[in-house]
Amino acid sequence: MLRSKVKWIILLMFLLQIVSGCSSKQTTDSTNIPPIAVPTNLKAEILSEKRVLLTWQDNSNNEDGFKVERKEEEKDWIQIAVVGFNTVNYIDSNLTPGKTYSYRVRAYNSSVNSDYSNEVSITTPLIIAPELSLSIDENNHVKLYWTTKSEVTQGYVIDKKEENGDWQELLTLDVSSKSYTDPDVISGKVYWYRIKAFSSNIESDYSEAYVYVPLINPSNSPDFSLVGFATLNGGTTGGEGGTVVYVSTGVELQNEINKGGPRIIYVNGTITPQNNNNKYVIEVKNVSNISIIGVGTYGELNGVGIKINNANNIVVRNLIIHNVKDPAIATQGPDCITISGPARNIWIDHCELYNQFQGIDKDYYDGLLDINGDVSYVTVSWCYFHDSWKTSLIGSSDTDNYNRTITYHHNWFRNCNSRLPSYRFGEGHIFNNYYQDIAGSAINSRMGAKLRIEHNYFENVRNPIGSWDSSQIGYWDLAGNVFVNCSGSIPETSTCYYKPSYDYSLDSVERVKEIVTQYAGVGKITK
Structure with missing residues (x-):
């Protein structure tokens, strides 16, 4: 009997040890479950009247996914979605326009949930206003473009x-319309436009723009008189009214420039390093009121x-x-023409500038016309x-930060790679130019530059207009440009409004190719 009791006691103790061990193991395992890092930086963005984009930062590496919760006004939180691991966004759809929604997110796995992220609230608009852009087409009419995020718009009202x-009020258009051309405009005037969306008895705010x-x-005959920024700041006359001389060597040309102005220097011959004391640059430095003009085509x-440096x-x-x-x-070398600041009131006209494109390293030659430093009125x-x-x-x-003001007009750019121009900072006006067979890119607006680009003719051009290669983009105001067999970046809308502070007139863009190829370059002027 005693032996039997002992056996039962031993068995009971063994069972208690097993139960105690299991309990201890469970307690230890639960204690060792790793937590999940909390998602942070939850943000909400309006996509339309009915859709909100949520984004957050994933800080964990052990989640199975994320649980998204929403709360409407005066209601409790509800879970609206579960998304997979490494997901950092969610679009909440079928919302009610004009209501306020709050959101929060937490990570989870099979064992545990994280704490909640920050909460974010957002109110869906009743109706979203369209975004209006303007340009001038090849007929000198105003073209209106607009984009919208709205899902409830039924039509648009345009005022002028x-x-x-x-x-x-100009007109009312249905929701399928995305552009309108206004032919009822007068050259030389500024016009304002605004557009609003409507749905039943609801109207959006206005979006405004002017052009x-x-x-x-x-x-039909071209005007070769001075136009553009060089007309400002007292104008650009060079050596007008001064001494007139003729030169045929580099030594003679440099000597006459060094005498200062007012002086008109006619070049009748070929300047080479050999007749320029083996120098590869003519310096127009520390002088003013100088004209250097070629005779005929010689x-x-x-x-x-x-x-040109420190010269006006x-x-x-x-x-x-x-x-x-x-x-x-070893690489590069002098430009055909360099204008280096400080310099004011420079006019480069009817010149022919070239090096070599195909069959040579891109750094063998430098630029045809480069401008740097504090230079204005060109x-x-x-x-x-x-x-x-x-x-x-x-x-x-990107650190050469000056408000350079330069006009390019009626120039012919042919068989080039890029920089036509590449324009950092400042203000520029580029009109009535002909671009032909451009391999890389044409007009490159960079570092906050504001360019008025109008009535230019682009033919066989890759990337006619854009912003590349700098830490900040530049901007453009487009009007009436034509693109023939072009590819790449061909913007249709403006990214800024800019009007130069001088009077000028445009040649019709249909005539640009004809008149520029006929009249650009040397041998076209008589004095």
């Missing part, structure tokens, strides 16, 4: 006014460039400048730029 006038309708030159700089009121016209290379420099007109890797760089780096 002239500068300092009153708003007048300048440029003057169109009615004449004014040429072969292998010699011009550098300088005119360079009717010169061929090409293949500028200092052999002592016009580049009726020039023929061709066969170049690096054509016209404005601003030497």
Whole structure:
């Protein structure tokens, strides 16, 4: 009997040890379950009147997914979605316009939930306003474009006014409309437009924009007089009224420039390093009121460039400048023309500038016309730029921050790679130019530059207009440009409004190719 009791006691103790061990193991395992890091930085963004985009930061590496919860006004939290691991966004759909919603998110796995993220609240709009953009088409009419996020819009109302006038309703369009062209405008005036969306008895806020309708030159004959930024700040006259001299060597040209102005220097011959004391640059430095003008088609700089520095009121016209290379420099070399600040009131007109594009390293030659530093009031007109890797760089780096003001008009850019121009900072006006066979990119607006780009003709051009290669983008105001067989970046809408502070008129864009190829370059002017 005693032996039997002992056996039962031993068995009971064994069972108690097993139960105690299991309980202890369970307690230890529960204690060792790793927590899940809390998702943070929860944000909500309106996608439409009925949709909200939620985004958050995933801070964990052991979650199975995330639970998304929502709370409406005066209601309790409810779980609305479960998304997978590493997911950091969710779109909440079928919401009610005009209501406020709150959201929170937490991570989970099979064992545990994380704490909740921050809460975020957002109110869905009753109706979202469209975003309006304006441009000028090839007929000098105003084209309106708009985009919308709305899911409830039934139509649009467009109003119009002239500068300092009153708003007048222009027309009402149905929801399928995304653009409208207004032909009832007058050249030389500024017009304001605004658009609102409507649905039943609900109306959105207005979206407004304004545009300048440029003057169109009615004449068939080109006007070669000075236009653009070089007309400001007292104008650009060069050596007008001063001593007139003729030169045929680089030594003679440099000596006459060093005498200062007012002086008009006619180049009748070919300037080379050999007749320029083996120098590869003509320096226009520390002087003012100088004109350098080629005679007929005989004014040429072969292998010699011009550098304008600390000089004001300088005119360079009717010169061929090409293949500028200092052999002592392994890569690149002098530009055909450099304008380096400080410099004011410079006019480059009817010149032909070229190096070589195909069959040569991109860094062998430098630019055709580069402008850097504190330079203002420049016009580049009726020039023929061709066969170049690096054509016209404005601003030497992203830190070359000056409010440069430059006009490019009626220039012919042919068989080039890029920089037509590449424009950092400042304000520019680019009109009535012909771009032909451009391999890389044409107009590159960078570092906050504001460019008015209008009535240019682009043919066989890759990336006619865009913003590349800098830490900040630039902007453009587009009007009436034509793109033929082009590819890449071809923006249809403006990203800023900009009107130059001088009077000018435009040639019809249909005539640009004809008149620029006929009249750009040397041998087209008589003085």
